Amino acid sequence: MTLKGSRRVTPKQRVTINAVAERAGVSISTISRVLNGRDRVSPETRARVLAAIRELGYRPSALARGLASKRTQTLGFVIPTLTDPFFMGIVAGVERAAAQSGYSLLVSCEPYAAKGRSYARLFHERRVDGLILVGIRLTRADIEEFQDHHFPVVLIQQTVGGLLPSVTADNYGGAKALVEHLISHGYRRFAYIAGSDYTPDNAERFRAMRETLAAHGLDLPDSCVASGDYTHEGGRRAMTELMERGCNPRAVFAANDQMAGGAILAIKERGLQVPDDIAVVGFDDVALARFTSPPLTTVRQPTYEMGYQAARMVLHAIEFPDERMPLSVVLPTELVRRESCGCKPDSR
Amino acid sequence: MTLKGSRRVTPKQRVTINAVAERAGVSISTISRVLNGRDRVSPETRARVLAAIRELGYRPSALARGLASKRTQTLGFVIPTLTDPFFMGIVAGVERAAAQSGYSLLVSCEPYAAKGRSYARLFHERRVDGLILVGIRLTRADIEEFQDHHFPVVLIQQTVGGLLPSVTADNYGGAKALVEHLISHGYRRFAYIAGSDYTPDNAERFRAMRETLAAHGLDLPDSCVASGDYTHEGGRRAMTELMERGCNPRAVFAANDQMAGGAILAIKERGLQVPDDIAVVGFDDVALARFTSPPLTTVRQPTYEMGYQAARMVLHAIEFPDERMPLSVVLPTELVRRESCGCKPDSR
DNA sequence: GTGAAAGCGCTAACAG
């Protein structure tokens, strides 16, 4: 009653459903009904309620709603790092899809190797309605927990033996196309700069490279495989190591663009030319790829789409709990020819 | 009682505080006490409770806690875009600070010009404990609302006349240093490629440029100011426009690195050299800045620190509601000399 | 079509 007749838009006292009910002269159930649009309400009552809501500037508490309804309209999103440009697109895609459906996004950062199970917190404590996980190591128990609860989860950039739905890019196909392109340039001696071992995409790319080379009767000696860590500096170190080790490749494939950029630098520091002495290619097609000198030949990953798709999938699973989700979606990758592979500028 | 004696770690039925109380043979208040560590509890009781919690795999519901305690342990974070590398660092810093304090992060994307007031949703409906806003246009009413509620908000990269706390980088100082450096190269004819008008940092950089030039008796004709939109393509178009317009600058300052990259491209397309014919500098020092050819001279912004600091400030304000927050924190920027300004590679 | 009442799972006085 203290609020009756007031028209403040910015009340000091939080406006609750009770205030609205009082103002509209109905019960709180009716307010809830027009809010959720489930049962039907007579047009006049609805109008009165809507008016009261507007006049009081009422905003339902998501907490109370969640507690009562057991649905939080919130998605949980766990990602290894927020500083890598590759992940930016994924985040953007997930955010977009969530926002479009009126869902909020709880973002948590958990490094690859961490066994923090931070997703568990989102799942158990924050009661998110669904989860999007990238770069998380899941135990069998984790997986079973999701399955038992029939809980919507989608993995990005990794799979767990078909036990959980996932969205990945065609790493194998992309790497294969890349290596074949290199081979078509006539190169015969190759080297690979690996990313961290934790990541399944690194493994896929490496496998694609070995197999593609083998299919062409080419070899990849152990001395021509170096370990980076997906950073520019790591790529530079790895390339230097490769050259000091006497690998002497004609073309090197770095598991991502940053490392490829570092490799180019290391090669130039040795007084050699890219691509004339050594060709370099990367993976991901992040922003910097077009700015390296020479511009980097690489494989584009549809990061935004991956995030968007994954989020759409969990959103769909939330809305239709009984439908089975597609178990794995593989998005196409695309070879982006620039000049670091030996292509001419014009040929693009 | 149904749970008594069970030792399941992954219960089908959600484990509530009641189950734990029953199991431990105490009341729920005691559970709450050991959970929150506020009142003291006898060591034995505590041990029993902890054991019960572990055995049942109990996880308190953040929803219920939030509803009862009026604190959600959640920060709201609104940012114009997630696809710009410049913002990546900010996001990472905010996430880190939040996670360190055990806070969850609700992320929302709202483009510069949008009057969506998406922060309002976080504030009113999700009941976040604090807000970090970047690139949001606030009305006077918005500001007063925060002040009336004594609500912790920190702005990043913008200020509202000292009415709300903010964290910004020293855009003016950075731009000034940059322009002075250009002048020290002996350049006399300048051009500016602006970012979007919405952003205050663009304005600051522009003002710094004008004033610094003026202080040196130099002029910046209107014909030598073009509008970009912070994208690579925008910078390229703006630079082309500048040249067609007959501006003929000796050095151009683009409001961010992406545009500078685009400008370099446009200049080369005209058959001119950077920096010999036209020097180009950018702002931000994002990843690609070191990969352009020539490498870009720019101003580093401490994006991660900005995000981290801002989050720390709201966290502090949440914990100590009575202290006054520092009204504005300005973080230093740093001139990064590479080669696009005309410096020699060695001089770094 | 609408209201009453019982929770949702916790915290926070207030008693002992």
Added chain:
DNA sequence: CTGTTAGCGCTTTCAC
């Protein structure tokens, strides 16, 4: 130190 009792602000049967 611990238990009892109200709520927190909604949704959801179940009546009417």
